[in-house]
Amino acid sequence: xxxxxxxxxxxxxxxxxxxxxxxxxxxxxxxxxxxxxxxxxxxxxxxxxxxxxxxxxxxxxxxxxxxxxxxxxxxxxxxxxxxxxxxxxxxxxxxxxxxxxxxxxxxxxxxxxxxxxxxxxxxxxxxxxxxxxxxxxxxxxxxxxxxxxxxxxxxxxxxxxxxxxxxxxxxxxxxxxxxxxxxxxxxxxxxxxxxxxxxxxxxxxxxxxxxxxxxxxxxxxxxxxxxxxxxxxxxxxxxxxxxxxxxxxxxxxxxxxxxxxxxxxxxxxxxxxxxxxxxxxxxxxxxxxxxxxxxxxxxxxxxxxxxxxxxxxxxxxxxxxxxxxxxxxxxxxxxxxxxxxxxxxxxxxxxxxxxxxxxxxxxxxxxxxxxxxxxxxxxxxxxxxxxxxxxxxxxxxxxxxxxxxxxxxxxxxxxxxxxxxxxxxxxxxxxxxxxxxxxxxxxxxxxxxxxxxxxxxxxx
Amino acid sequence: xxxxxxxxxxxxxxxxxxxxxxxxxxxxxxxxxxxxxxxxxxxxxxxxxxxxxxxxxxxxxxxxxxxxxxxxxxxxxxxxxxxxxxxxxxxxxxxxxxxxxxxxxxxxxxxxxxxxxxxxxxxxxxxxxxxxxxxxx
Ligand code: B12
Numbered sequence: 001x002x003x004x005x006x007x008x009x010x011x012x013x014x015x016x017x018x019x020x021x022x023x024x025x026x027x028x029x030x031x032x033x034x035x036x037x038x039x040x041x042x043x044x045x046x047x048x049x050x051x052x053x054x055x056x057x058x059x060x061x062x063x064x065x066x067x068x069x070x071x072x073x074x075x076x077x078x079x080x081x082x083x084x085x086x087x088x089x090x091x092x093x094x095x096x097x098x099x100x101x102x103x104x105x106x107x108x109x110x111x112x113x114x115x116x117x118x119x120x121x122x123x124x125x126x127x128x129x130x131x132x133x134x135x136x137x138x139x140x141x142x143x144x145x146x147x148x149x150x151x152x153x154x155x156x157x158x159x160x161x162x163x164x165x166x167x168x169x170x171x172x173x174x175x176x177x178x179x180x181x182x183x184x185x186x187x188x189x190x191x192x193x194x195x196x197x198x199x200x201x202x203x204x205x206x207x208x209x210x211x212x213x214x215x216x217x218x219x220x221x222x223x224x225x226x227x228x229x230x231x232x233x234x235x236x237x238x239x240x241x242x243x244x245x246x247x248x249x250x251x252x253x254x255x256x257x258x259x260x261x262x263x264x265x266x267x268x269x270x271x272x273x274x275x276x277x278x279x280x281x282x283x284x285x286x287x288x289x290x291x292x293x294x295x296x297x298x299x300x301x302x303x304x305x306x307x308x309x310x311x312x313x314x315x316x317x318x319x320x321x322x323x324x325x326x327x328x329x330x331x332x333x334x335x336x337x338x339x340x341x342x343x344x345x346x347x348x349x350x351x352x353x354x355x356x357x358x359x360x361x362x363x364x365x366x367x368x369x370x371x372x373x374x375x376x377x378x379x380x381x382x383x384x385x386x387x388x389x390x391x392x393x394x395x396x397x398x399x400x401x402x403x404x405x406x407x408x409x410x411x412x413x414x415x416x417x418x419x420x421x422x423x424x425x426x427x428x429x430x431x432x433x434x435x436x437x438x439x440x441x442x443x444x445x446x447x448x449x450x451x452x453x454x455x456x457x458x459x460x
Numbered sequence: 461x462x463x464x465x466x467x468x469x470x471x472x473x474x475x476x477x478x479x480x481x482x483x484x485x486x487x488x489x490x491x492x493x494x495x496x497x498x499x500x501x502x503x504x505x506x507x508x509x510x511x512x513x514x515x516x517x518x519x520x521x522x523x524x525x526x527x528x529x530x531x532x533x534x535x536x537x538x539x540x541x542x543x544x545x546x547x548x549x550x551x552x553x554x555x556x557x558x559x560x561x562x563x564x565x566x567x568x569x570x571x572x573x574x575x576x577x578x579x580x581x582x583x584x585x586x587x588x589x590x591x592x593x594x595x596x597x
Contacts, residue, residue, distance in 0.1 A: 084512045132465070132493065134514035159514075185495050185509050275500050369473050369500075376475075378500065 003027060003058045004445075006437035007044060007065035008225055009034055009211065011072065012256075014043040016051060017437035018058060024448050026456065028055040029432050036069050040211055064440045067211055068225035072099040073201055076121045078145075079105050079181075080128035080137045085158065087279055088182040089127040092157075092190035094286045096197040097227030098123070107137060108144040120150045122205050123197060126166065129159030131183040142166040146173065153200050157181045157193045176200070186279050198223065226286060228439030229253065230262060234284050235442050236391070236453050237264035243447045246454070248387045250362075250422060251435075252355050252410055254394035256295035256332060259354050261287050261362035267382020267420070274366070274377045281364075281382050289358045294350060294396040295332035298325055301350050304357045313349035321346060335395075348406060351396045356409040359421055366418040379420070385412060387422040391457060393430035403429050404460035428457040464594045467510045468519040469497030470552075472530035476523035479552060483519065486583035492590070503534050507541045516594055517547035519586075520573075527554040528567065535572025547593050551577035551586065 002022045008015045014034045018027040032046035052058075075098040079086025086105035093100050101119050104112055116124065126145065128138035138158040145154060146169050156166045157178040167175050179192040206221045223231070229251070239245025248265035263285050269276055291300030302310060302325060310325075311318045324346050328334055336343035364381025392407045400406060404427055412423040434456055442449035466487055470480050477499050484496045495513050497505060506518050518538075522530060531550060538546055550573050554564050561578040568576035575589055590596070 081508045081512050084508060128512075130495075130513045132462070132514070133512055182512070185497075185513055275498075277500075277505070 003060045004441065005060040005063040006440045007063065008228070008436050008440075009040060009043075009065060009067040009069040009221070010225065011068050011070075014040075014047050014069075015433065015437075016044070016047045017432075017434050018051060018055065018060070019437070019441060019448075019452065021441075021445050021448050024451050024455075026432065026434060026452065027058065029434065030054065034069050040069065062444070064443065065221045066223050066225045066228040066436055066440055067206070067221050068099075069211065072226075073097060073197070073205060073224045074099050074101055074119070074122045075125060075197075076101055076116055076119055077103045077125045078108065078127060078141055079103070080134055080158075081105060083278060084185070085127045085129065085182050088188040088190065089125050089157070089193075091188065091282065091285065092181050092193045093125055093197065094226075094288060095190055095230065095282060095284065096194040096201075097224030097230065097286075098197065099288070104141075108141050113144050113147055116145070117148050117150050121152050123200055124152055124154045125181075125193065125197075126154055126156050127158040127181045129162070129180075130185055131160045131180050133159050135159055135162045138162055139165055139169070142169040146170050153204065155193060155196050155200075157196075182279075188279060188282065190282060198227070222440060222443060225436050226260060226288075228436040229260070230284055230286055230439070231442055232435045232439035232449070232453065233262045233264055233391070235439070235446060235450050239450060240446050243450050245450065246389050248384075249389035249391060250359065250384060250387050250410060250425070251391040251393065252359060252397075252407070254351060254354055254358075254392070254396045255293050256395065257290075257293040257297050259289045259292040259358040259394075261289070261358050263362060263382060263384060263387070265382060265384055265387055267364060267384055269379050270383050270386050271377075273375070274379050274383075276380075277378050278380045285362070285382070287358075287362045289361060292354045292358050294347065294354065294394075295328055295334075298329045298350065301354050301357065305353045309353060310346070310349045313352055314345040316342060316345060321349075325350075344400070347396060348400060348402055351400065351406045352409040354396075355392070355406060356413075359410040360416070360419050364420045366420065368418070381420070383420040385420050385423045388425050389428065390422055390425045391428045391430060391435075393433060393435055395433075397429065398431055398433060403427070407460065427460045429460055430456070431458055432456060463491060463493040464516045464590070464596060465493045465495070465513055466517050466519055466590070467495045467497065467506055467513065467515045468521065469501035469506060470499040470521045470523065471501055471503065471506070472522065472524075472526055473500060474522055474524045474526070474530075475499045476521075476552070479523065480521045483521065483583055483586070486587065487519075487590075490587045490591075491596075503530065503537060506534075507537055507543065510538075510543055510546060511541055515543075515546065517549060517590060519549045519551065521552045522550065522554055523552040525553060525556045527552065528571075531568070531571055531573070533571075547590075548573045549575050549577070549586065549589075551581055553579050
């Protein structure tokens, strides 16, 4: 046996997964509260004690961690046009595993500057203009950022013609110049920025967040948790030269506060008569719905849909739904017990709707127009109709019994036929919540991580 | 000197791609930096693109007869988006039926376009106008 320990220092829980990399199997998983206020290792040790009760004393030869503790990697993204560089900047940050607190476009106002100071991000991404394109905006915004009081690293990744000028304006700040996030119109270039974000995360943020003394004990906090998820999903889809992947897929991580959606697909038009519009999307795309979650953001689910649908799906009266939702919004740690039919029914309805909203926002859309040659379509975003695999994870989904029915809400709906969600996909559940851990493991043992995922993901 | 930047495309629900493709080539050969949006381009996409690339001129192509409807309000939107004074050209089959070029120009200038070109205009004519208007030697 060769045991490896994978740790996810989450915002609420520290989750650990023990793997035997020789036999390619999960030895056990455990979790305990994250203890960022005292010492992050306390929470880890508590989780380890729980694990020991399950699987006995195990000597770990390697330990790797990811973290979203202490607020995660908090960023603000600044661009010029909302649909163009601002969107590219936001996508680049999300894809690096960041929590994008706010995205700004056009010229920053005094109010925006104060807000950025209040947010006090871990990293600020400053973009605007294609290469050789608009200069005034990014330069103006650099001047505004120069006036901020707080100290945070700034990545300059806009029009390359004014990168040096921006750095000069921001000479009292810590700055990094990077390739443009959108060097040509509609063609994003996110990798250089993401690489820089990762470097800053490793060099500074891990330290700043009091995670660094965990560094001595483990080989390293390698990445933010969402980045580990993204790594795992990319591996699961693409495979390695030695082990085949599962091809294009969509993954939904339904949490208490947010719902993350990942898609591994280029999402190009799948039928004729379709013209692709707008910013091209990355093969590996992550979106975060900050208003959609099973507890802290429970009201957001209702706002994005309506109470009638919650009532329909749960079989409870609208009145009763409203009462229970208010209750759960405050009592965020309530998990429906085996005998609690009402709560179970409500959670079923909410989880279904949360997935529906989040995947609909993530997926692309068609717009119909009548040309003299007949009906034609414009596509914005990804066409995911051909995707054959949907993976679901997250507390709310792991605990329920009707997982398949809930997850089916990620699929194509004839009622909203212009939303390009998967048409015929198999649904797989991450029952033991191991995906982020496999993302970590894959940095050293990609084939092993891939084979374990293929074994562990249960087809519903 | 830095190349002058043009944003070009075919506006509205128009799919006539050939003329625009020829213009793209001709403008590139004449030394312009061209962002070609292709066909089926809504007004606001021209504008967003022009903002981001820092365009010096927008050349709108319309062949299918709906040009006047599609181009209405474009100048005002440019002003709104901070593209004050940007050079606006239109060309192609800009109106329905046989209408004298002077009348086409009058209608498009009334909408705030700087120049409008009738059907079959040689690209070299347009290029000469662009150079003049943008102060290229
Ligand atoms: C090929 C063609 C089509 C093809 C287009 C294929 C494609 N994807 O490109 C198809 C069959 C799809 C088609 C469809 C239609 N077409 Co058609 N089509 C033509 C045709 C025969 C040739 C166009 C062409 O490619 N010309 C060659 C290029 C090089 O010339 P150009 O486009 O004029 O461009 C040059 C100049 O005009 C100028 N220019 C163009 N844009 C700009 C912009 C600026 C800023 C400047 C300075 C200059 C400039 O420079 C270009 C290069 O020299 C013309 C007739 C004709 N002979 O012009 C009709 C024509 C344009 N079509 C016409 C019509 C009505 C239609 C339809 C509405 C017909 C229908 N009812 O189905 C549909 C509309 C479809 C749509 N949604 O857009 C009419 C337009 C009438 C009008 N404007 O008053 C025309 C003029 C035919 C006619 N005489 O009735 N069409």
